[in-house]
Amino acid sequence: MKTIKISLFCGAIYFLLxxxxxxxxxxxxxxxxxxxxxxxxxxxxxxxFLAFSWSVFYFMAFKEPNKQFLKSILIVGAVAIAMLTFINLNTDFVSFSGKINPSIFHIQTGLLLIYWIWLIFCYNKLKKL
Known part of the structure; x- marks a missing residue:
């Protein structure tokens, strides 16, 4: 329980920043x-304001972890990561500027994916309680 609470608190701070x-x-x-x-x-x-909303959702889940609320966060997180991946693969960033290297966008999306996978691991641990 402590691991998921810390993970959710970190998510709340990240989205607040x-x-x-x-x-x-x-x-x-x-x-x-x-x-x-x-x-x-x-x-x-x-x-x-959308990121602030995510921060609030993560903070509320941190305060009182609830399996259904966490499931919602995981579903929305999956959609967000899928959309970022779609954007990364289908946007001609070079048309904005030849100096833009889209590989950094893939790295950042990959880091969000790792965090999301970690939350799934914590969620599955919580489900066993």
Whole structure:
């Protein structure tokens, strides 16, 4: 139980930092998946409040881990990772700038996938309780 709580708390902090970075337009790799792709301020603000929502969901799950709520987080996480992968594979990032190397986007998405797999492991451990 302690492992999943720590993992969820880390997720809450990560998404809170992502929300802050997007709100102020501070493009930090890891907090901005597409940190070197041009974006409009309104796009970043939309992502900011969505990331804040994720932070709240993770924090609420941290406060009181619930199997159904965790299952929802895992389902939405799978969809998010699938969509990021789709974007990474189907967007011509070079058309924005020849300096953009999309391999970093794959690495960042891969790290999110590893975190998601870790949450599945923790969830399965929780299910046995």
């Amino acid at each position: 992502m929300a802050i970075a997007h709100a102020i337009g501070f493009k930090i790799p890891g907090l901005f998946i597409y940190f070197n792709v041009p974006s409009y301020a309104y796009q970043d603000r939309i992502i900011s």
